[in-house]
Amino acid sequence: MAAPARTMWVNGPIIVGAGPAGLSVAACLHTHGVPSVVLERDDCIASLWQRRTYDRLRLHLPKRFCELPGMPFPASYPEYPTKHQFVSYLEAYAAAFHVRPRFRQSVASARFDHAAGLWRVQASSSSDTGGDEAIYTEYIGRWLVVATGENAERVLPEFAGAGSFKGPVTHVSEYKSGEPYRGSRVLVVGCGNSGMEVCLDLCDHGARPAMVVRDAVHVLPREMLGVATFSVAAFLLRFLPLRLVDRLLVLLAGLFLGNDLPRLGLRRPDSGGPLELKNSRGRTPVLDIGALAKIRAGEIAVVPGVKRFMAGGAEMVDGSFVAADAVVLATGYHSNVPQWLKGSDFFSGEGYPKAGFPEGWKGESGLYSVGFTRRGLAGVALDAVRVAGDIAVAYNQSNRKSASSSSSSCTSCPVLLQQQQEPVP
Numbered sequence: 001m002a003a004p005a006r007t008m009w010v011n012g013p014i015i016v017g018a019g020p021a022g023l024s025v026a027a028c029l030h031t032h033g034v035p036s037v038v039l040e041r042d043d044c045i046a047s048l049w050q051r052r053t054y055d056r057l058r059l060h061l062p063k064r065f066c067e068l069p070g071m072p073f074p075a076s077y078p079e080y081p082t083k084h085q086f087v088s089y090l091e092a093y094a095a096a097f098h099v100r101p102r103f104r105q106s107v108a109s110a111r112f113d114h115a116a117g118l119w120r121v122q123a124s125s126s127s128d129t130g131g132d133e134a135i136y137t138e139y140i141g142r143w144l145v146v147a148t149g150e151n152a153e154r155v156l157p158e159f160a161g162a163g164s165f166k167g168p169v170t171h172v173s174e175y176k177s178g179e180p181y182r183g184s185r186v187l188v189v190g191c192g193n194s195g196m197e198v199c200l201d202l203c204d205h206g207a208r209p210a211m212v213v214r215d216a217v218h219v220l221p222r223e224m225l226g227v228a229t230f231s232v233a234a235f236l237l238r239f240l241p242l243r244l245v246d247r248l249l250v251l252l253a254g255l256f257l258g259n260d261l262p263r264l265g266l267r268r269p270d271s272g273g274p275l276e277l278k279n280s281r282g283r284t285p286v287l288d289i290g291a292l293a294k295i296r297a298g299e300i301a302v303v304p305g306v307k308r309f310m311a312g313g314a315e316m317v318d319g320s321f322v323a324a325d326a327v328v329l330a331t332g333y334h335s336n337v338p339q340w341l342k343g344s345d346f347f348s349g350e351g352y353p354k355a356g357f358p359e360g361w362k363g364e365s366g367l368y369s370v371g372f373t374r375r376g377l378a379g380v381a382l383d384a385v386r387v388a389g390d391i392a393v394a395y396n397q398s399n400r401k402s403a404s405s406s407s408s409s410c411t412s413c414p415v416l417l418q419q420q421q422e423p424v425p
C-alpha cells in the first residue's frame, strides 16, 4: 500500500461503515457527548439499502423490531416499512444525531500500534480529480468500531461451465425489478429471503422463474392470523427455551403453510430449528410473503443444485436440464473484516467475533464490533448501546485525566484534530 497522503488524529472512536450499525453507534456516542468519525466506502449512508437492494423490498420484521436507539419510526409508517421509508428514517436519524460520515473512505487496513497504544486505520479514496489513483488517509485513534456488517460482500460461487452460459448473470444486489426479464426464463440460484422474493417479483413481471434449492430450508409464514410470526417468537422466548419455541414455530408453520413443503422441494433441516440456525449460523429462515403460493401454483419451479452451466441453461445435480435466458444469483453475502482488520484474533476467519452473542461486542485494545450478532437490526441496536456506553466511560475518564494534568481539555476540539500532511499530488 502507498504511504498515506495525509494523517488524521481522531478525538474519539473511528467507526468503519455508515450502515444502520455505524449510524446508531455514532448517534449513541453523540448522546454521551463523545465525538466520532464514521468512514464509509460508498458515497451515501446505508448503501446496502440504497444501492444494493431491489425496488419492492420492505422490512420483513414489524417496525418495532427494526428501530435504532433513540428514535422511533414515524407513527405514520406501516407495520412493514418500505425500503424508501427505511432509508428516509435513516437519513433523519443521521441528521438528528449530527452524524456526518466521511464518504468514499474505503478502509483497506486497520491495526493496533502497540507501541503507541493507538489504532491506525488506512482508508483509500479515488482522487477528486477523477483519476484512478487512490489517495490514502491514515486515521489514528484510541478506539476502533467495526460496523461493516454481515452483508459487506456478495457471495459469488464458482460454477462449472459458468463461462459458457450465454445470458446475463446478475447477483441479487444488482437486481432492481423483474421488468427487464419480462417473458424470460430465469434461473434464480438460492432460496433465502432474496431468492424467494425475487422469484415472486419475476412472476409479477411476467417472467418464468426456476429457483435452485440445493439443501434444506426453513420457511415460516410472515404472519399468522394477522400477527407477525416474529412477534409470536419474541413473546414465547420470554417464557420458553429457544428449542421449544423453534418446535412450536415449525408446528405453527405446518398449520398455516401446509405440510406439503417437502413435496414441493422445500425440505426442513433435520437438525436445528429456524431461530437456532439463524443465531448459530446466520441462516435466516424464509418469511414467506407469497412465493409459496406461486410454487404451489406452478409459477415458480423448484429445481435441485446446479451441476454445471451450459450455453442455454444449466444441468442440475439430478441430471435434469433447466433452460434459462438469464441467471440471478441470490447466493447471499459475507463479512469483509478479515480483508482489512490486521493483527487481531477477535474476529474469526469468516469475519464474525469469535465470542458468540452476547459477548462479541467488545474486543481487546479499544476494539469493538456492532452488527455481527446475526440478529438483524435489533441486534445492531443492542450492540450500539453497549459499545457507546463502554467507550463513553473510557473517553470521559481519559478526558478528565487530561483536563486535570493540563490546562487545555480536548473535549471541545473538533473530532479531527490535525491534518499533519497535505495530500501528495
Ligand SMILES: Cc1cc2nc3c(=O)[nH]c(=O)nc-3n(C[C@H](O)[C@H](O)[C@H](O)COP(=O)(O)OP(=O)(O)OC[C@H]3O[C@@H](n4cnc5c(N)ncnc54)[C@H](O)[C@@H]3O)c2cc1C
Residues within 6 Å of the ligand: 016, 017, 018, 019, 020, 021, 022, 039, 040, 041, 042, 045, 046, 047, 048, 049, 053, 057, 058, 059, 060, 061, 065, 066, 105, 106, 107, 108, 147, 148, 149, 150, 151, 152, 336, 340, 370, 371, 372, 375, 376, 377, 378, 380
Ligand atoms: C436485503 C436485506 C434485507 C434485510 N432486511 C432486514 C429486516 O427487515 N430486518 C432486520 O432486522 N434486518 C434486515 N436485514 C439485515 C441487515 O443486516 C440489516 O438490515 C442492516 O443493514 C445491517 O446494518 P449494518 O450497518 O450492520 O450493515 P450494512 O447495512 O451492510 O452497512 C455496512 C456499511 O459498511 C460499509 N463498508 C463495508 N466495508 C467497508 C470498508 N472496508 N470501508 C468502509 N466502509 C465499508 C458498507 O458500504 C455499508 O454502508 C436485511 C439484510 C438484507 C441484505
Ligand SMILES: NC(=O)C1=CN([C@@H]2O[C@H](COP(=O)(O)OP(=O)(O)OC[C@H]3O[C@@H](n4cnc5c(N)ncnc54)[C@H](OP(=O)(O)O)[C@@H]3O)[C@@H](O)[C@H]2O)C=CC1
Residues within 6 Å of the ligand: 057, 058, 059, 060, 061, 155, 157, 172, 189, 190, 191, 192, 193, 194, 195, 197, 212, 214, 215, 216, 283, 284, 305, 306, 330, 331, 332, 333
Ligand atoms: N427484508 C426482507 O424482506 C429481506 C431480507 N433479507 C435478508 O438478507 C439477508 C441475506 O439474504 P439472502 O440474500 O437471501 O442470502 P442467504 O444467505 O439467506 O441465502 C443464500 C441462499 O443461496 C444459497 N446458495 C449459496 N450458494 C449456493 C450455490 N452454490 N448453489 C445453490 N445455492 C446456493 C443458499 O443455500 P444453502 O442454505 O444451501 O447454503 C441460500 O439458500 C438475510 O438475512 C435475509 O433475511 C433478504 C431479502 C429480503
Ligand SMILES: O=C(O)C(=O)Cc1c[nH]c2ccccc12
Residues within 6 Å of the ligand: 060, 061, 230, 275, 278, 284, 285, 287, 374, 375, 376, 377
Ligand atoms: O432479515 C434479516 O436478515 C434479519 O436478520 C432479521 C431477523 C433477525 N432474526 C430473525 C429471525 C427470523 C427471521 C428474520 C430475522
